[in-house]
Amino acid sequence: MNVVAYLRVSTGKQESSGLGLEAQREYIHRAAEQEGWNIVGEYTDAVSGSVPPLERTQCGVALRSGIPLVVAKLDRLSRDVEHIAGVMKRYKFMVATMPQADAFQLHIYAALAEQERAFIRARIKDALGALQHRADSGDAASQEKIARRSEALAKGSKAPTAARMMEAKAQRVDQHREAIRPHLKACLYDGASTLQGVADCLNKKGQATSRGGEWSPTTVRRLMLALELSFGTVQRAMRE
Template identity: 25%
Template sequence: MFDASTNCIVYIRVSTIEQKNSGLGLEVQLQKCTAYAQFAGLEVIEVIKDDGVSAGIPLSKRPGGKRALDLLVTGKSSNIIALKLDRLFRNTTDALTTCETFNKSGIAMHLVDQQGTSINTKSAIGKFLLTMLAATAELERNLITERTQEALQVKKSRGDHIGATPFGYKRKGHKLVPNEQYSILLWILEQYEAGHTLQSIADKLNRQNLKTIRGKKWSAGTVWNVIELHKLKLAV
């Protein structure tokens, strides 16, 4: 008999090749998550992965993340398992907002190894720990960002070029000016503003045989990076 209350989704994600080959690789995440599911008496109905996708992309805009949410929203599963909080979310607000939505729908989020402990958000303790750990993680990120910005301000005051060259631009001295790919960049921004998904934009670019700045095929992650680098360029 169908029982979504014991069904679970395993969600695994890596953002870079380096991470893929490190201790947080997809295989390691899968092993730990499936072992947890067995221990907790949950049945894994699907393993969903996002390979090469940044945490900065909201869960709903990742190819695998959207699939996971669809299974949860449609009631096919009442549980989602991930190794750590940062596999699922980009910041504290994102995590807590989604967790609250999950709770109202009777969906439990399970974090297998969050700073040495497992968390199940169906319990009061689990919710409390999630709130504290998410806030701590964001504080650490903000402190790193603050120190980085201070260092960048020093470089800017010296007139140094800061950061990588965004897609659609080239360097001219200490400045960035549009290059031959600028029209593609504008098209990507228009598509994103019009509500098209990152994956659909990547698919269209690949069908036109257009390459990334490194001459590779497009993915949802590379489209997101292009958009974010452009925003950073405008903010400088």
């Protein structure tokens, strides 16, 4: 049976480090080998589990593919009973850590997971309340812990913004490269046969690098590698 793998990590450190993805992938591939599943695709989201599955970019694509979906653990799909029940009514999915579980069992596991999440939240809330009370009473150690936590939360809130900025920058670079492609090809067709020759040609055409500077052999080499163009490829195309 053909299946697609779905992996999810939360935003923040787990997303940037990649921690968790390899473990999920290993669970899924091990189950596929044991159950005879053929993995034909893989989809990954970096998003909180509180976001409904169909509202996640890659999860939505995976579910709508019409191919059964496999997750490493049930909480990678969702920790919300309502979310699980909604997906269960419309799509087929399996869990690598319990591949033989039926719909009723999965619903029970989802309910237990949601209850445990509620317990964890309550314990954290009570612990933070007690910590704040000790800090307000003048306990230096508690005040230091609260300060460290506030600093960590502030850093974490900046991480998604930094990631979006990096993604936007990468998109701008890709767009610039595509805009330069016809000029690069023209230089190659005009006989530029060295990196320096191409750099001189692009500079004469008034084409700047993505940073607004002049072309050099190094930046030309990076451009040609990114666009998968080479002197040999152009020469063969000219002969044909």
